[in-house]
Amino acid sequence: MSNIVLRVEDLGKKYLISHQQPNSTLREAIASTVQSVKHKFSNTNANSLSKEEFWALKSVSFEVKQGDVLGIVGRNGAGKSTLLKLLSRITEPTKGEIWLKGRVASLLEVGTGFHQELTGRENIFLNGSILGMSRAEIKSKFDEIVSFAEVEKFLDTPVKYYSSGMYVRLAFAVAAHLEPEILIVDEVLAVGDVQFQKKCLGKMGDVAREGRTILFVSHSMSTVESLCNRGVLLESGTVSLNSSSEEVVRAYLEKAYGTAKELPLSQRRDRSGSGRIRVSSFKLLNEQGEEEPALQSGKNYYFAIGYSNNTGEPLKNVVVCLDLMDERGVRVILLKSTFTNHSLTLNRDRGYILCSVENFPLVQGMYRVTLHLAHADREVLDHIEDAANVSVDGGDFFGTGNPGIPNLCKFLVKADWSTTSANSLSNTQSI
Amino acid sequence: MQTKTKELTIKAGRTEALYWQDLWRYRELFYFLAWRDILVRYKQTAIGITWALIRPFLAMLISTIVFGNLARLPSGGLPYPLLVFAAMLPWQFFANSLSEASLSLINNANLVSKIYFPRFIVPASSVIVSFVDFLISGMLLLALMIWYNFVPNWRIVTLPFFMTIAIAAAIGGGLWLAALNVRYRDFRHIVPFIVQFGFYISPVAYSSSIIPQQWRLLYSLNPMVGVIDGFRWATLGGKTQLYLPGFLLSTILVAVLLTSGIWYFRATERTFADVI
Numbered sequence: 001m002s003n004i005v006l007r008v009e010d011l012g013k014k015y016l017i018s019h020q021q022p023n024s025t026l027r028e029a030i031a032s033t034v035q036s037v038k039h040k041f042s043n044t045n046a047n048s049l050s051k052e053e054f055w056a057l058k059s060v061s062f063e064v065k066q067g068d069v070l071g072i073v074g075r076n077g078a079g080k081s082t083l084l085k086l087l088s089r090i091t092e093p094t095k096g097e098i099w100l101k102g103r104v105a106s107l108l109e110v111g112t113g114f115h116q117e118l119t120g121r122e123n124i125f126l127n128g129s130i131l132g133m134s135r136a137e138i139k140s141k142f143d144e145i146v147s148f149a150e151v152e153k154f155l156d157t158p159v160k161y162y163s164s165g166m167y168v169r170l171a172f173a174v175a176a177h178l179e180p181e182i183l184i185v186d187e188v189l190a191v192g193d194v195q196f197q198k199k200c201l202g203k204m205g206d207v208a209r210e211g212r213t214i215l216f217v218s219h220s221m222s223t224v225e226s227l228c229n230r231g232v233l234l235e236s237g238t239v240s241l242n243s244s245s246e247e248v249v250r251a252y253l254e255k256a257y258g259t260a261k262e263l264p265l266s267q268r269r270d271r272s273g274s275g276r277i278r279v280s281s282f283k284l285l286n287e288q289g290e291e292e293p294a295l296q297s298g299k300n301y302y303f304a305i306g307y308s309n310n311t312g313e314p315l316k317n318v319v320v321c322l323d324l325m326d327e328r329g330v331r332v333i334l335l336k337s338t339f340t341n342h343s344l345t346l347n348r349d350r351g352y353i354l355c356s357v358e359n360f361p362l363v364q365g366m367y368r369v370t371l372h373l374a375h376a377d378r379e380v381l382d383h384i385e386d387a388a389n390v391s392v393d394g395g396d397f398f399g400t401g402n403p404g405i406p407n408l409c410k411f412l413v414k415a416d417w418s419t420t421s422a423n424s425l426s427n428t429q430s431i
Numbered sequence: 432m433q434t435k436t437k438e439l440t441i442k443a444g445r446t447e448a449l450y451w452q453d454l455w456r457y458r459e460l461f462y463f464l465a466w467r468d469i470l471v472r473y474k475q476t477a478i479g480i481t482w483a484l485i486r487p488f489l490a491m492l493i494s495t496i497v498f499g500n501l502a503r504l505p506s507g508g509l510p511y512p513l514l515v516f517a518a519m520l521p522w523q524f525f526a527n528s529l530s531e532a533s534l535s536l537i538n539n540a541n542l543v544s545k546i547y548f549p550r551f552i553v554p555a556s557s558v559i560v561s562f563v564d565f566l567i568s569g570m571l572l573l574a575l576m577i578w579y580n581f582v583p584n585w586r587i588v589t590l591p592f593f594m595t596i597a598i599a600a601a602i603g604g605g606l607w608l609a610a611l612n613v614r615y616r617d618f619r620h621i622v623p624f625i626v627q628f629g630f631y632i633s634p635v636a637y638s639s640s641i642i643p644q645q646w647r648l649l650y651s652l653n654p655m656v657g658v659i660d661g662f663r664w665a666t667l668g669g670k671t672q673l674y675l676p677g678f679l680l681s682t683i684l685v686a687v688l689l690t691s692g693i694w695y696f697r698a699t700e701r702t703f704a705d706v707i
Binding site: 112117118 | 438439440441442456457459460463466467470471474475541542543544545546547548701702704705
């Protein structure tokens with residue numbers, strides 16, 4: 001076929017991860033440093049620094065036609081970012097080859113190359129040229145970029161004084177006006193307000209309609225479904241499905257629910273964070289503290305997050321996030337301990353973090369839990385997506401036996417109803 | 432039209448032949464990165480670009496007092512400040528380039544790990560920044576010449592030639608150190624030493640004529656010796672002599688430094704994003 005613009009054949013990328021044995025004393029630390037220096041010079045491959053091969057991608061092959069919008073989905077650590085890095089030539093493949101036709105622009109992060117001290121105007125030129133635009137090209141699109149980003153008034157203000165929304169808008173605006181034949185976009189739209197996200201998606205849709213090709217990575221299945229026509233599902237470095245975006249989304253969600261059941265949390269490897277604290281279990285408890293297999297709308301529950309503390313001492317100032325996603329991957333509940341000013345201190349070795357929720361408001365359905373533990377909002381301790389599935393099975397939310405119409409909504413809210421005469425409304429308000 | 436038909440194959444373990452072509456395509460980035468660095472350096476400073484004049488001026492003043500007035504080293508009949516400053520110009524250019532270029536890649540780590548462009552541009556543009564500083568402080572040399580009523584002779588037209596050697600030396604050294612710094616951050620600590628010692632083992636604060644004749648060739652193993660002697664020969668005219676064997680040796684070493692620098696940089700470049 002002549003209209004293929006991107007072909008990936010047997011692509012693989014290997015990383016070497018070195019495991020350094022932790023040195024418990026200063027003496028050992030010095031001794032092992034001396035050892036490793038010695039080995040560096042004598043060039044022997046001693047195992048004081050054991051290196052492990054890790055294939056982030058192995059034999060990945062697929063093709064993309066002109067005008068396709070390809071959604072690349074997969075769990076954390078499936079190789080999505082590595083694939084994008086290879087496609088945008090940031091790093092070289094270990095094996096295989098990529099064949100590209102046309103100018104490629106990649107947007108792996110919003111605002112790469114922006115400099116805090118420079119003004120909006122200066123950053124447009126700097127960022128544009130880093131992304132591969134010529135000065136003439138930037139000049140001709142300058143007004144368009146500025147009006148897209150809605151920053152006219154602040155053009156000559158250093159971007160360090162911008163609000164984060166303005167910053168993101170400006171950064172995306174520059175990238176959106178690149179006009180490449182192939183646009184590679186990582187999950188950059190997760191930032192910014194909803195209205196601007198819509199604008200960005202609209203812009204990407206326009207780009208696609210002009211016959212350009214887009215490769216799009218996202219965790220939001222609804223975005224992938226609405227924006228993409230093709231999909232690739234990556235699973236531990238290989239393509240497990242290459243099909244229409246609907247099918248890929250369906251397969252991804254099935255898998256996501258699957259993995260949460262398969263492995264106990266302590267053995268999961270698809271996690272990030274420093275590991276000083278590890279989540280080891282997730283349980284649903286009722287008011288009496290007994291474990292429940294599923295939830296019912298309207299009841300009171302505890303979410304119990306079991307952890308193991310590897311720091312050897314109690315850890316203060318731990319921030320916990322517990323998110324619930326619906327089957328489309330839309331985050332419907334975000335619970336964060338700092339919202340309610342809770343400062344949590346974890347035990348020396350093992351324990352549970354309890355999160356109590358009253359009047360559980362979600363309608364029946366399957367939900368996926370993402371857990372995120374951070375230390376003082378700076379260091380990520382542990383992060384697991386799809387840590388568990390939570391099934392909500394009806395329940396008597398309203399206390400009347402009426403289940404409501406759960407297919408039509410996501411949340412249940414108890415309301416009071418009454419009638420009043422036309423002129424007494426002001427009285428009701430004053431009560 | 433041209434971009435429409437552009438095809439590209441990325442294959443494992445093969446450095447693309449397109450590299451130099453890409454470098455040309457991204458040529459404006461040299462300018463933009465240098466422009467950014469200059470702009471940022473003098474933002475929120477009260478006296479701005481004047482710093483580019485003050486630093487070499489003070490360095491010249493101190494060297495003149497220590498080496499000229501206290502140690503009473505010979506100046507070959509020239510005013511000592513002039514002797515020092517003609518050498519201070521290329522030396523500061525080289526030293527600044529080296530320190531800036533060696534840190535350039537790690538300072539731009541976010542660019543390197545997120546966007547493709549020929550990495551060569553990053554250290555090269557920090558050499559450009561130092562070159563701009565060089566041009567600014569060059570005006571001080573002019574001022575000094577006027578002050579001492581000194582008129583350079585025809586040799587001044589050969590100055591661009593010596594400057595080219597200085598640029599080659601700066602880029603060569605900068606490429607080596609920038610690439611090494613990505614993997615071994617040790618070099619972050621080594622570079623200040625190189626710059627500090629380099630000042631004393633290069634004929635900056637003194638004339639290279641005080642080096643005993645039998646050691647001259649060995650002394651010229653320092654590539655900056657040729658450049659600095661050349662600068663003095665071109666700007667100060669008349670009595671300064673160019674020690675030709677030493678100059679040739681220095682120049683050859685600069686050529687070796689540059690080619691090996693480009694080679695090492697190219698060889699390690701594709702792993703930068705993985706290890707930075």
